[in-house]
Amino acid sequence: MIEIESLSKRYGELTVVDAVDLIIPKGSITAIVGTSGSGKSTLLRMINRLIEPSSGQVRIDGRLTTSEPAPALRRRIGYVIQGNGLFPHRTVAENIATVPQLLGWEPARIAARTEQLLTLFGLDPAIHARRLPAELSGGQQQRVGVARALAAGPSVLLMDEPFGALDPIIRAKAQEDLRTIQRQLGTTVVIVTHDMEEAFLLADRIAVLDNGKLLQHDVPARLLTHPAHPQVMALTGTTDRALRLLSLESTAAIVTAGEVSGPDLPASMSLREALSALIWAGATAGNVLDAHGQRSGHVTMQAILTRGSAAR
Amino acid sequence: MRPRLDLPAWLFGSIAVGALFGLPFVISKANRIVPGVPVGLVDALGPGSVLRWWVLAVIGVTAVLTQRRWLRLVATGLLCVWFALALGHAAQLLTPPGNAVVRIAPGAGFWCAMASVALLGVDAAARLQLRALARLALLGLVMLVLWAALASGYFDHVSVVREYAVNADRFAHEFSRHLSLALGSVLAAVAVGLPMGLACQGRPWLRQAVLSTLSLVQTIPSIALYGMLMAPLAALAVTVPTLAQWGIGGIGYAPAVVALFLYALLPVVANTVLGLASVDPAVVDAARGMGLTDGKILTRIRWPLALPTIVTGVRVVLVQNMGLAAIAALIGGGGLGTFIFQGIGQTAIDLVLLGALPTVALALAAGVVLDALVEWLDRRRPA
Amino acid sequence: MKASGVIRVGVWGLLIAFLLKPQVFAPAFAPLTQHDAPAIYDQGDLATLAWAHLGLVLTATSLSALLAIGLAILVSRGPGRAFLPMSRSLVGIGQTFPPVAVLAIAVPLVGFGIKPTLIALVAYGLLPIFENSLTGLSQVPASVLEAADGAGMSPIQRLWSVELPLARPLMIEGLRQTLVISVGTATLGSTVASQGLGEVIIAGLLSDNSAFVLQGGLITGLMAILLHDAVGLIAQRWQRPVQ
Numbered sequence: 061m062i063e064i065e066s067l068s069k070r071y072g073e074l075t076v077v078d079a080v081d082l083i084i085p086k087g088s089i090t091a092i093v094g095t096s097g098s099g100k101s102t103l104l105r106m107i108n109r110l111i112e113p114s115s116g117q118v119r120i121d122g123r124l125t126t127s128e129p130a131p132a133l134r135r136r137i138g139y140v141i142q143g144n145g146l147f148p149h150r151t152v153a154e155n156i157a158t159v160p161q162l163l164g165w166e167p168a169r170i171a172a173r174t175e176q177l178l179t180l181f182g183l184d185p186a187i188h189a190r191r192l193p194a195e196l197s198g199g200q201q202q203r204v205g206v207a208r209a210l211a212a213g214p215s216v217l218l219m220d221e222p223f224g225a226l227d228p229i230i231r232a233k234a235q236e237d238l239r240t241i242q243r244q245l246g247t248t249v250v251i252v253t254h255d256m257e258e259a260f261l262l263a264d265r266i267a268v269l270d271n272g273k274l275l276q277h278d279v280p281a282r283l284l285t286h287p288a289h290p291q292v293m294a295l296t297g298t299t300d301r302a303l304r305l306l307s308l309e310s311t312a313a314i315v316t317a318g319e320v321s322g323p324d325l326p327a328s329m330s331l332r333e334a335l336s337a338l339i340w341a342g343a344t345a346g347n348v349l350d351a352h353g354q355r356s357g358h359v360t361m362q363a364i365l366t367r368g369s370a371a372r
Numbered sequence: 373m374r375p376r377l378d379l380p381a382w383l384f385g386s387i388a389v390g391a392l393f394g395l396p397f398v399i400s401k402a403n404r405i406v407p408g409v410p411v412g413l414v415d416a417l418g419p420g421s422v423l424r425w426w427v428l429a430v431i432g433v434t435a436v437l438t439q440r441r442w443l444r445l446v447a448t449g450l451l452c453v454w455f456a457l458a459l460g461h462a463a464q465l466l467t468p469p470g471n472a473v474v475r476i477a478p479g480a481g482f483w484c485a486m487a488s489v490a491l492l493g494v495d496a497a498a499r500l501q502l503r504a505l506a507r508l509a510l511l512g513l514v515m516l517v518l519w520a521a522l523a524s525g526y527f528d529h530v531s532v533v534r535e536y537a538v539n540a541d542r543f544a545h546e547f548s549r550h551l552s553l554a555l556g557s558v559l560a561a562v563a564v565g566l567p568m569g570l571a572c573q574g575r576p577w578l579r580q581a582v583l584s585t586l587s588l589v590q591t592i593p594s595i596a597l598y599g600m601l602m603a604p605l606a607a608l609a610v611t612v613p614t615l616a617q618w619g620i621g622g623i624g625y626a627p628a629v630v631a632l633f634l635y636a637l638l639p640v641v642a643n644t645v646l647g648l649a650s651v652d653p654a655v656v657d658a659a660r661g662m663g664l665t666d667g668k669i670l671t672r673i674r675w676p677l678a679l680p681t682i683v684t685g686v687r688v689v690l691v692q693n694m695g696l697a698a699i700a701a702l703i704g705g706g707g708l709g710t711f712i713f714q715g716i717g718q719t720a721i722d723l724v725l726l727g728a729l730p731t732v733a734l735a736l737a738a739g740v741v742l743d744a745l746v747e748w749l750d751r752r753r754p755a
Numbered sequence: 756m757k758a759s760g761v762i763r764v765g766v767w768g769l770l771i772a773f774l775l776k777p778q779v780f781a782p783a784f785a786p787l788t789q790h791d792a793p794a795i796y797d798q799g800d801l802a803t804l805a806w807a808h809l810g811l812v813l814t815a816t817s818l819s820a821l822l823a824i825g826l827a828i829l830v831s832r833g834p835g836r837a838f839l840p841m842s843r844s845l846v847g848i849g850q851t852f853p854p855v856a857v858l859a860i861a862v863p864l865v866g867f868g869i870k871p872t873l874i875a876l877v878a879y880g881l882l883p884i885f886e887n888s889l890t891g892l893s894q895v896p897a898s899v900l901e902a903a904d905g906a907g908m909s910p911i912q913r914l915w916s917v918e919l920p921l922a923r924p925l926m927i928e929g930l931r932q933t934l935v936i937s938v939g940t941a942t943l944g945s946t947v948a949s950q951g952l953g954e955v956i957i958a959g960l961l962s963d964n965s966a967f968v969l970q971g972g973l974i975t976g977l978m979a980i981l982l983h984d985a986v987g988l989i990a991q992r993w994q995r996p997v998q
């Protein structure tokens with residue numbers, strides 16, 4: 061858990077982050093969103109003290125971040141930035157071993173951990189471990205960047221627009237991987253992004269920042285149904301918020317009993333995708349398939365549309 | 373806003389103060405050869421109005437504390453003037469009337485203070501980001517002040533100026549010889565280097581061969597290159613007497629200017645090649661598309677776009693040759709090096725400085741002038 | 756072995772042979788002499804002079820490198836950053852300063868001999884290394900520095916394991932430039948009575964013996980090229996990632 065208490069950053073007259081209070085639950089993904097220059101990066105970087113706050117404090121698992129030297133703190137926190145920041149003169153394995161080396165792990169343990177992480181991120185240790193970052197594709201570099209941040213098993217992972225430089229297809233894959241790995245490891249993730257799509261896809265909770273002030277911190281659906289501020293509405297988009305809301309729920313949420321004639325829709329499918337599938341098939345209803353591929357009931361287009369109008 | 377502590381200004385300000393009051397401001401020597409007696413600034417200036425110290429303090433404090441760059445530039449300039457006036461005054465005071473043998477030389481205190489303050493001034497000027505013309509004007513102003521100061525007679529008792537007075541005729545001669553060595557060799561290098569660079573354009577094998585040969589020339593020490601040219605030129609003069617009549621021979625001007633020319637060739641050719649090659653192919657393509665011939669593309673497109681790069685190469689060699697020309701004296705080629713090497717031989721520091729100071733000044737001035745030219749050309753180059 | 760390797764070994768062999776047994780080459784230089792002057796420098800041992808020359812150049816370059824890299828590190832971080840613009844101006848001015856003037860000004864300060872030469876070489880050798888180091892250090896991408904900080908490296912760890920390795924190729928390029936310049940400039944030291952190959956050249960100039968001048972020039976030229984090449988070779992080995 062990360063507890064942020066009235067955290068501020070001022071540069072001379074300019075207040076960049078203004079008395080932000082924020083509690084980030086353990087094991088969740090929280091997205092910090094806002095327009096460019098709203099203070100997202102500054103807020104994030106005050107958590108691992110890459111920027112020292114002007115006032116206020118941060119606790120991680122109950123412990124003040126100022127209770128230890130900044131380098132020691134940062135070794136316990138994973139950090140991923142846009143453009144990955146891989147060390148160009150070090151091999152992939154050496155890059156991943158950065159923090160374990162700083163912590164003085166034994167070589168055998170480092171080697172085992174590196175191999176484990178490479179495998180976890182779908183890279184073949186035999187092929188990729190000894191490559192230099194420049195010899196990898198953009199998507200691979202980005203994965204190594206995340207693997208490096210997770211190397212010493214941090215309980216907190218901070219990410220600053222980590223997927224900003226990737227093309228859409230690779231980005232979607234990276235987002236999916238992040239979600240999977242985060243669930244597997246139970247890491248608390250704070251991700252800064254200006255891509256609302258990404259925030260809604262990944263986050264358990266979203267914090268909206270504007271001009272350094274925290275406007276709203278809530279679960280994604282509440283941002284759409286109960287925006288706390290006109291700026292939040294502007295940011296989440298007014299034209300497609302119904303579709304966005306639908307994308308937050310799966311067919312399992314509104315399944316009703318009985319079979320209909322229509323396409324099969326997996327229970328994990330979002331309502332937005334289900335709606336699209338129904339339109340495409342020219343059907344008004346479809347059958348929901350559970351995890352075993354068994355028909356467990358159906359959803360109607362009408363039910364989906366009703367669900368989507370909840371934003372009003 | 374709270375004014376930030378300007379570290380460089382404080383550091384170099386402190387060095388200047390320490391040098392002024394902690395190191396000898398002038399050295400008083402019984403004659404031009406013997407070691408002298410150090411004299412501190414306070415003693416050197418003798419009794420007099422306390423006002424001069426107030427003036428020093430006010431300008432000095434302004435130079436260090438001000439946040440305005442132009443004000444710092446002016447203040448550092450005034451400080452330099454103050455130091456110079458103090459030097460001239462000290463020289464007049466410490467030289468017994470009618471004595472032409474005693475030498476009052478600037479001491480470590482003067483040099484260090486001058487250098488620290490000048491550095492602050494240059495820094496302020498650099499941060500002002502003056503335009504080419506303004507920088508030229510500043511250079512002109514400095515030269516004018518320098519000339520007026522020397523012409524005024526106020527500094528006549530300063531050791532280097534005395535040395536100059538003794539060598540005035542030779543100085544004019546060697547100075548112009550120095551200029552002709554440096555400028556002549558660079559002009560020749562431009563005249564030969566440009567066509568060579570043009571010929572290399574689009575012929576990688578030729579470019580490779582030319583550039584590697586010329587780089588080899590650069591590794592030969594300058595005095596050796598001078599020396600190596602003596603034999604072939606002497607032989608040439610013997611076989612072709614007309615050349616000998618023109619003054620071409622084994623020693624003197626000819627081998628010096630040829631050596632300087634050879635040194636200058638590499639940067640000129642290399643920058644010509646670079647400048648021509650770095651013209652955006654899309655621009656050339658567009659020009660071709662509009663029906664320009666290759667010749668027109670060269671004269672109207674490639675050439676103007678490459679010019680700043682080429683002039684940058686010329687700047688490098690001109691500055692370099694202003695310094696290297698001093699070595700020509702070793703083979704009887706003349707130039708300001710004559711004083712340097714004579715001074716070294718006689719352990720006469722003033723004579724060394726009489727050669728070295730103008731050499732440095734020429735190199736610096738050449739740098740400023742050609743920098744301004746490059747910038748002016750760059751300005752005209754469409755972005 | 757590749758052609759470049761053969762040439763390299765050949766040139767080294769030629770230089771060493773010439774230094775150890777110069778008389779063997781006498782016939783090649785004889786045509787350059789007049790009035791039965793000696794074809795090979797006879798006022799001292801060429802190998803000794805070359806050794807002294809090399810020692811001077813390497814000492815001066817090491818000192819320049821230590822100073823220049825140290826300064827570049829200082830002005831590229833923390834409070835030293837305030838000196839960055841000034842150090843750039845200084846480099847600009849320094850490069851217009853002729854080496855012979857540096858030498859000439861050093862003599863009155865410290866007297867004749869090896870000292871003024873060393874001072875001139877160190878001062879003049881600072882510039883290429885300083886400039887290249889500064890460029891190298893400032894070219895390290897901001898994202899890489901941020902990642903190093905974010906990973907919990909201390910400033911010294913970051914400097915040592917990230918910044919310096921990344922700036923190294925440029926630093927070495929500066930070192931090579933300094934070496935070549937120093938080998939040539941050191942010959943000027945002989946005008947102020949410092950031992951070195953300049954003696955051979957100056958003896959030739961004074962006695963109008965082109966053979967001496969050529970010998971001195973060839974040895975220094977070869978020394979410069981070989982040093983330039985050797986440092987490049989060492990750097991290449993060093994740079995290659997361990998497989």
Ligand SMILES: Nc1ncnc2c1ncn2[C@@H]1O[C@H](COP(=O)(O)OP(=O)(O)O)[C@@H](O)[C@H]1O
Nearest residue numbers: 071074076094095096097098099100101102103
């Ligand atoms: N070192 C600094 N000095 C002054 N202003 C800064 C500094 N760093 C950031 N800022 C300002 O703070 C604001 C927020 O920056 P940042 O947190 O990077 O925004 P975001 O990541 O949301 O785009 C910007 O307006 C930026 O100009």
Ligand SMILES: [Mg+2]
Nearest residue numbers: 100101102220
């Ligand atoms: Mg940002």
